[in-house]
Structures are given as C-alpha cells and as structure tokens.
Amino acid sequence: MSEVSTATQLKRVQGFSELKPGWDSYDALPIDPEVIEQAKRLLPRLGWGWVAVPTASGGIQLERHCFGLDMELSIEPSVK
Secondary structure, eight states: OOOOOHHHHHHHHHHGGGOOTTTTSSSOOOOOHHHHHHHHHHHHHHOTTOEEEEOTTSOEEEEEEETTEEEEEEEOOOOO
16 A cells, blocks of 8 residues: 555655556556646645545546545546
C-alpha cells in the first residue's frame, strides 16, 4: 500500500501528468490535466488515508480502505 499522507498523495497525483499514452502497457490514455487539478483540490478536503490511482480512461480514482469498508471516488475526464 502506498504512503497515505495527503502531501504524499498530492505529489503522486502531480506525477500522473508524466504518464504517456499506453502507460499501462495497453491503451491507457494520459491523465487529463483538469482531472489532476480536480484531484489536487479534493484530496486535502478528504483528509488523511486516501490513495490516488490513475485510471486507463485518463481519470483518477481516490481510494480508502479501512474498518472493513472500501470507498472509491472516481474523477473522470469531461466528454468533449
């Protein structure tokens, strides 16, 4: 499991901007810059314990697993 501090996850999210097309060895899209900004605004409001994961659709999923509960929030790119 990744370090779950908010500061660490904010750095992780910023690093998603470097992911190129096909970053997952398949057909993953690069992470949408607006999604990155939305995640950076949302993470501090959620607080400690959330882990950011890039999605193949160009989005970011924020996850928290505790007390037997699995919580997942998806931020997906806007349809253009």
